Amino acid sequence: MPELPEVETIKRSLAPRLLGRRIEDFQAIWPGAVHGITGERVRELVTGQVIGGLSRRGKYLLLELASGDRIVLHLRMTGQLLLKPVGSPLESHTRLVFNLSQGEELRFTDIRKFGGMDFLAAGCPEISGLRELGPEPLADAFTTDILKGILSGRKAPLKSVLLDQHSLAGVGNIYADEILHSSGFLPMVPACSLTEPEIAVLHAKIREVLAEGVSHRGTTKRNYVDGDGRPGEYQERLRVYGRAGKQCTVCEETIVRTMVGGRGTYYCPQCQGEQGSRNRKGKPHKHAGDNNIGD
DNA sequence: TAAATCCTGTCA
């Protein structure tokens, strides 16, 4: 469920409050949420350790311990990370509980059991998913040139490349559609078909839309909440995602839903594609929107 | 590059 803006919001809501706390105990209520080792082994490894920070890389959260050990969490589709008072009723689908000093516990809940944690001992090589992540789109190091390199030679749909975590870290299904709408590109065009000025537009919009998402504390379409259980606000500002059959907020054309790379995909046929910033020739040709599922 | 897979819940 959570993409970069949601994971960043969770990090911001929890990081200051976790800093310096001691892990008093750990329990894997659902053992499958711990990867590689047993829940009991994690309990032995983390009990007594002090939390030195909480950071984000792509859609991963890293709970950093003062020893240099790290707990790597991924929320996948329905994961939540919540800081709650000890003794308060456990949320349903609670999978992991870190009992902390000062009477609170960090709970990982996850309806669909896709998410989970890895334990990384200090100095150990990173798990593959983390090591192979593409650049952080909001970092200064992510330049138009970097994006150009990511897109070059890629015949896959532009949206699929945006979603590919090896190419770029943190963009998911909602923000991919929003980025493509605000930059005026159809999701299904080959990634390598963008011209250099178009890549510059896309680069700017990737950063703009993700930053907007962060500043509105993420998008709650289903069950996303931050570390305090607060939903986001960006769902009110979505331009295309989840809006099939509704009017585009820019041109009043009807938003269309289709499938791209196996993912539900929303776009505006007027703002994106031949009526958008590319191929203004007016050459009438069919695009995937013609057999949409939406309205 | 698509589909199946891991799961559970919700909605039409």
Next chain:
DNA sequence: TGACAGGATTTA
């Protein structure tokens, strides 16, 4: 009852 859901990996 079937389709679909914010993700990512594996398989064909």
